[in-house]
Amino acid sequence: MNIINKILNVDDYYFDVFMSISEALAGFTVNELQSTGLAETYYTYVLKSLEAATFVEFLTVSKNILESSSGEEELKKAIQSEIISNPGMNDIAGQVITMWYLGTWEGAYINDLSYKEGLVWNLMHSHPPGAKQPGYKSWNIKPVNSNS
Numbered sequence: 001m002n003i004i005n006k007i008l009n010v011d012d013y014y015f016d017v018f019m020s021i022s023e024a025l026a027g028f029t030v031n032e033l034q035s036t037g038l039a040e041t042y043y044t045y046v047l048k049s050l051e052a053a054t055f056v057e058f059l060t061v062s063k064n065i066l067e068s069s070s071g072e073e074e075l076k077k078a079i080q081s082e083i084i085s086n087p088g089m090n091d092i093a094g095q096v097i098t099m100w101y102l103g104t105w106e107g108a109y110i111n112d113l114s115y116k117e118g119l120v121w122n123l124m125h126s127h128p129p130g131a132k133q134p135g136y137k138s139w140n141i142k143p144v145n146s147n148s
Contacts (some may be wrong), residue, residue, distance in 0.1 A: 007103050021062035024075055025093055026100045028119055033100065036117035038110075042099055050092070057100045058083075058092045060114050 019039060023030045033039055045054055065082050069075035083089040099105050101123075104116025116131040125144040126131065 012043075013045050014056070014063075017059045017063045017066065018046070020066050021059070022096060022100060024066070024079060024096050026119060028100070028122075029041075032119075032122075036100075036113075036119070038114060038117055041110065041114075045105060046096065048097070049105055054088070054092070058089055061086075061089060072102070 016065075019030050020032060021043075022033055026033065028045050050058075061082055065075065065078040069078050079093075094103060099110065099114075101119045102118075103109050104117040109115050116128050118128065121132075123127050
């Protein structure tokens with residue numbers, strides 16, 4: 001797998017690694033992650049929240065996995081053996097996944113936008129209550145996968 005090119009003019013190689021491993025962990029494409037408008041915010045937030053050496057170690061392991069995996073199955077196996085099975089790496093990966101899905105880091109919202117743009121809403125085919133309304137007459141449309 002290739003690590004993505006520079007995004008958002010962030011001149012930091014590790015940002016690209018962060019986005020690529022986020023894609024693999026969260027199951028959303030880099031473009032979908034970018035469309036939240038929070039990619040750079042999340043990266044800098046994690047950078048400030050973790051010790052630099054810890055985050056760099058996580059990103060270095062991630063970089064090696066991304067560069068050495070030739071396909072999706074190989075990438076999944078490498079993530080399982082190199083990140084998920086390592087307690088420290090697993091904790092960081094879990095926090096990164098939670099951040100993308102719920103907009104939180106250690107139980108607190110990163111900012112107002114992180115709640116609104118949480119990936120969980122896309123999965124539920126819903127909207128964040130009180131933040132993004134579904135639109136006029138949306139109540140008249142049957143929910144996705146509705147049997148009634």
